[in-house]
Amino acid sequence: MYKLPELSYGYDSLQPYISREIMELHHKKHHQTYIDKVNAALESAPSSFKDLPIEDLLKRLDEAPEEIRQVVRNNGGGHYNHSFFWDIMTPGGNTISDNFAKLLGGKYGTVDGFKEAFSNRATAVFGSGWAWLMPDLSIVTTPNQDNPIMDGEPAPILGLDVWEHAYYLDYKNVRPDYITAWWKVVDWTEVERRYRTHLD
Ligand SMILES: [Fe+2]
Numbered sequence: 001m002y003k004l005p006e007l008s009y010g011y012d013s014l015q016p017y018i019s020r021e022i023m024e025l026h027h028k029k030h031h032q033t034y035i036d037k038v039n040a041a042l043e044s045a046p047s048s049f050k051d052l053p054i055e056d057l058l059k060r061l062d063e064a065p066e067e068i069r070q071v072v073r074n075n076g077g078g079h080y081n082h083s084f085f086w087d088i089m090t091p092g093g094n095t096i097s098d099n100f101a102k103l104l105g106g107k108y109g110t111v112d113g114f115k116e117a118f119s120n121r122a123t124a125v126f127g128s129g130w131a132w133l134m135p136d137l138s139i140v141t142t143p144n145q146d147n148p149i150m151d152g153e154p155a156p157i158l159g160l161d162v163w164e165h166a167y168y169l170d171y172k173n174v175r176p177d178y179i180t181a182w183w184k185v186v187d188w189t190e191v192e193r194r195y196r197t198h199l200d
Helices: 020-042 054-059 066-087 098-108 111-123 175-185 188-199
Strands: 129-133 139-143 158-161
Touching (some): 020 066, 054 066, 066 158, 098 188, 111 129, 111 139
Antiparallel strands (some): 129 158
16 A cells, blocks of 8 residues: 655745645645555555555556556556655755766756756646656656656656646646746755666
């Protein structure tokens, strides 16, 4: 049984970039619903499968009974992606280390060049999905609640939820404004920690 992780910051602490209303709804309602649905789908699954840590579950979706595979993919993915998303944000954001800035600059010219490339990919996601920065510093996108780990790729180190539920209350249909604001709350220390963890 998966459980809703507690946030390490308050619902109102990402303001003014992400409102308390969005954070509360996104965490308590949307994220909780993914968890409820994946737990319900797994009730009938073999215990060897349903007791897996969420990351392992998503890496082994092909072992899921076929009748629950898609619902586990969608809702297990929703649980994993949102848990990840809360962790790579922090009130007020923080600065990129010189070292990590140099790495991003090596691939994208400058940190701003990286942000622009990432923002463009995130803006271009058709419908609901995510944009990810991978440990090799490439940018990928996934539809729905898919995650690169479902395809045998390593875990991303940064990710952005571009479902409308993530921004509609604050930014209506203007996804680029949400993305611009979101950069202000990115926890670069955590992103770099995930990058280093992948190297180890
Ligand atoms: Fe979301």
